[in-house]
Amino acid sequence: MEILYTAHATASGGGREDGQSRTDDGKVDVRLSTPKEMGGSGGAGTNPEQLFATGYAACFLGAMRFAAKRDKVDLPAETTVNAQVGFGKRDDGQGFGLKVILTADAPGMEAEALKGVMDAAHIVCPYSHATKGNIEVELRTA
Template sequence: METIKHYSLSSDIVPIENVLYTGKTRTTGGRDGAAHSNDGHLDIKLSPPGSNGTGTNPEQLFAAGWSACFIGAMGHAARALKIALPKDVAVDAEVDLGTASNAFFLQARLYVSLPGLETETAVQLIEAAHQTCPYSKATRGNIAVTIELV
């Protein structure tokens, strides 16, 4: 198998110095296929969005991954600020697949619930998490993103 390498390091892209984890999956069949992780923890059917298929789709997986990561980033921020993250913290993520100018694009919304926290503190956590979360970093400047405190 031939490896195709593309490197694009600009001044604003920071290369990883210490890899903490590598998620490894194999997907077959595209949106009508299946995805499996090398450790066996992920074993899912895939179906196109809006179809009658029984599987999930990449947009749902991205929304789940981003919302879980965002909660982790808020926990990191809460520890730094020496405040307790509410036990019932939640992030509802919506990822849209759409078109514009005959091309496909994503856009996303995160609705963050931090019950019991003062609005100012909650906003501070959300802003810190958005700067820390790797998913937020990956999408910044690439897709339209809205984050709301609910």
């Protein structure tokens, strides 16, 4: 694979509980805290699941735009993608896992056409490719 770009980030402190994560260029610099639902303090910081949801939603929307353009489908400029990232105990009892629900909303676009663009995006999106077979990802239209 030819690498076009590499992001660099470092986590420090307590990690997800009262830690910090920062990119080398300083464009992302966040405090971390664990939600109360996961046994944490519920502090003011964000958490890895929120960061993953933000990244996946943005990447998937970009993949939808790429796929729509490639396939000559008119995707409305107002299209949005909402990512829900659930964290829980794995069924094998060996640790934790994630479940993702991606919901796209494209005002004025038929649901079947939107689903087609989402299916195509799910093939080209690097987040979808990375999670394939490891994380349950459900695609929905709004």
